[in-house]
Amino acid sequence: MDKKIVYFDEGGSENTLETFRLVQERSSSLNIRKLVLASTTGSTAVKAKDFFSRDGIKLIVVPHQWDFHREQNAFPEPLTRELRREGHEVHFGTMLFHTDGLYGSNSATTMANLLRCFCQGVKVCFEIVLMATDAGLLVSGEKVIAIAGTASGSDTALVMQAASSQHLKRLRVNEIICKPLNPLNIDELKGR
Numbered sequence: 001m002d003k004k005i006v007y008f009d010e011g012g013s014e015n016t017l018e019t020f021r022l023v024q025e026r027s028s029s030l031n032i033r034k035l036v037l038a039s040t041t042g043s044t045a046v047k048a049k050d051f052f053s054r055d056g057i058k059l060i061v062v063p064h065q066w067d068f069h070r071e072q073n074a075f076p077e078p079l080t081r082e083l084r085r086e087g088h089e090v091h092f093g094t095m096l097f098h099t100d101g102l103y104g105s106n107s108a109t110t111m112a113n114l115l116r117c118f119c120q121g122v123k124v125c126f127e128i129v130l131m132a133t134d135a136g137l138l139v140s141g142e143k144v145i146a147i148a149g150t151a152s153g154s155d156t157a158l159v160m161q162a163a164s165s166q167h168l169k170r171l172r173v174n175e176i177i178c179k180p181l182n183p184l185n186i187d188e189l190k191g192r
Helices: 013-030 043-051 077-085 107-116 120-134 165-170 186-190
Strands: 006-010 034-038 058-062 143-150 152-161 172-182
Touching (some): 013 043, 013 143, 013 152, 013 172, 034 043, 034 120, 043 058, 043 077, 043 152, 058 120, 120 143, 120 152, 120 172, 143 172
Parallel strands (some): 006 172, 034 058, 034 143
Antiparallel strands (some): 152 172
16 A cells, blocks of 8 residues: 655644645545544634535534633634534543643653654644544544644644544554654744
8 A cells, every 4th residue: 555644844834724635635535524623723723614614524623621721712712603503513621631640640741742752743633533532522443534733723634543532542543644744842832
C-alpha cells in the first residue's frame, strides 16, 4: 500500500486550508463522514464549517474545557448554538492530558509529552478523539479524522479509530495525513 503524508515546514495557522483540503481528499476516498476538530476560539471551527459544508461532513468540535486558564470560555456561545443547529456537535469535556494529580499520578503529562515528540497537533488529536468518545459522540472502533494544530489553526490530521479513555489501548492511528516537520516545542508555544 502506498499512501502520501504531507509534511509542512513549520506548524501554524498558515497550513489550515491545505490541511482541510488534504482531509477532504482523504475523507472522500475513505468514506469518512465525521471529523473531530480542535478549536479554541471558534475561528478554526468557522473555517471548517464553511470549507466542508457541501461534503455531508459532521463536525465534532472540541474547544477548551470551561475554566481552562480563564474564567470565560474563549469559544463563543452563539457559534456553539449555530453549529449544533446545523447538525454538528460541540463538546466542552475535560481535557484528559491536563489532569495530573486527578487520579494521584502524573501519567497525563507523561502521555502528553510523549505525543508532543511527534508534534503538538498529534497530542491534541489523541486527546480530542478520546474526549469525543468519552462523551458518546463517537463509537469505539469508529474511523474518524482528527484535526488539530500548533497554537492556532490546523496543521495536523490523522485517520484514527476511536476509543474511550477507559480503553486507551484500543485507540489506533491508521494514517498520518499531514503534520509539521519542524514543530514548535511546548516552551516555544507558551511564549507565543
